[in-house]
Amino acid sequence: MNRLLMSSLASNTTKAYAVGLQAFDQFRLNQQLSILWPPPSNHILMFIAHLSIQGCKQTTARAYTSAIAFKCKVLGNGDPTKHFLVGKVLEGMKRQNNNRDVRMPITLEILNQILHKLPVGQLPCWHSRAYQNKPYKPLGDGIHKPIGLTLDPVNVWILGSSIIKHATVAASQRIGGTNLSIPNANIWWQGYSGMKLLDLVPKLKYLKGLKLQSPPHIIVVHCGANNVGKTRLDRLLTMVHDILSQCKTLFPKTKFVWSSTLPRITWRYSTNTKAMNQTRTRVDRQAIKTMVSLGGAYIKHPQIKISHTQLFHSDGTHLSKLGNDLFLNNLQGAIEHIMGVKTK
Structure with missing residues (x-):
């Protein structure tokens, strides 16, 4: 059954879900919340608020809640992400993030300046x-x-x-x-x-x-x-x-x-x-x-x-x-x- 469930998802979706579930469990661990499945709706609301404070995009929060929803459905539970408040805080997060991008396009001059500042072979943090x-x-x-x-x-x-x-x-x-x-x-x-x-x-x-x-x-x-x-x-x-x-x-x-x-x-x-x-x-x-x-x-x-x-x-x-x-x-x-x- 696990193999068939895997085949039902694109590889990128599988990876995205794994990242989202890890982030959610790590948040609950840091906040000393019980690791329950299905998670209470207040856990999800607190998680979304945390993502907003951390500066995450609404699309990231929605992807993470999709991962939570998928796991709940696989376990045979209802979907707690359909809660009215969850939808509203995601909508509010989208409105807050809907700012115009005023960044200038990168030029060859700027790119050269960046390259000279980067150490060779540096790992992502x-x-x-x-x-x-x-x-x-x-x-x-x-x-x-x-x-x-x-x-x-x-x-x-x-x-x-x-x-x-x-x-x-x-x-x-x-x-x-x-x-x-x-x-x-x-x-x-x-x-x-x-x-x-x-x-x-x-x-x-x-x-x-x-x-x-x-x-x-x-x-x-x-x-x-x-x-x-x-x-x-x-x-x-x-x-x-x-x-x-x-x-x-x-x-x-x-x-x-x-x-x-x-x-x-x-x-x-x-x-x-x-x-x-x-x-x-x-x-x-x-x-x-x-x-x-x-x-x-x-x-x-x-x-x-x-x-x-x-x-x-x-x-x-x-x-x-x-x-x-x-x-x-x-x-x-x-x-x-x-x-x-x-x-x-």
């Missing part, structure tokens, strides 16, 4: 904040760009612990499926409960030996948190460097991406949550340093914090449905960026 990575491959002329990929299917492996195992299930239930709505991507998910760093190289060797598909263009690794508290920190930092180097040797032409480990409310080997999360961040720093030195990239998940308990499963370790949605959005955005997929 959204990518800079979300990933803080360097998914760029330098060319001979010093200009940087995302790694070039052809129109052939791009093989992506996502390998990791039970976080990935649960994310696979969550992705299969979303619009876009396990390929995360990424055009031309062929994503192979490999999540293993209890996976530790020492399992990484053997797993990759096993998957490589299966020869089920061509070598992957990209491998996303999400692993390491299960070692925290069990392995001494100095040993753990050395392991991270050595194991990631072995992975690169095993797949020399593959772009490796480190997905930062996630914080936990509950840890298996200690009740000192603060100390365990500090250790985890040190492991991430070492992994990121190594990955960048190997020509790879990395992803951060800044929205997922232990203070946002609604993002976590009741076990305090795994993610809730909303947490998985945020995690998957981060993976999708990073993979699109590395592939050079243009998104609106």
Whole structure:
């Protein structure tokens, strides 16, 4: 059914809906509102008011409410965006935004001035904040760009612990499926409960030996948190460097991406949550340093914090449905960026 629902929408519509739903859930999270579906009409009204304050166009607000309406209908609920007040505030937003555009047409002189002000290879601010990575491959002329990929299917492996195992299930239930709505991507998910760093190289060797598909263009690794508290920190930092180097040797032409480990409310080997999360961040720093030195990239998940308990499963370790949605959005955005997929 998910496949048929996906086929009913244009790819651009699917992406727009995903962005709108993410923005709505993030707003409710920031405002400490309950994540309810169907959402109460006052949540939608507050969201539209927030978009207006942020300077968004009425067309953006209407697109986001269309995404909310679509999800409600898919879930078999009524459409709360048809509420009288929702229509009126959207109309009011349109009237307020109906200002004449008095900007001058851009000239060659202005364009040259802009180009001289722009630093080479600068990322859009959204990518800079979300990933803080360097998914760029330098060319001979010093200009940087995302790694070039052809129109052939791009093989992506996502390998990791039970976080990935649960994310696979969550992705299969979303619009876009396990390929995360990424055009031309062929994503192979490999999540293993209890996976530790020492399992990484053997797993990759096993998957490589299966020869089920061509070598992957990209491998996303999400692993390491299960070692925290069990392995001494100095040993753990050395392991991270050595194991990631072995992975690169095993797949020399593959772009490796480190997905930062996630914080936990509950840890298996200690009740000192603060100390365990500090250790985890040190492991991430070492992994990121190594990955960048190997020509790879990395992803951060800044929205997922232990203070946002609604993002976590009741076990305090795994993610809730909303947490998985945020995690998957981060993976999708990073993979699109590395592939050079243009998104609106």
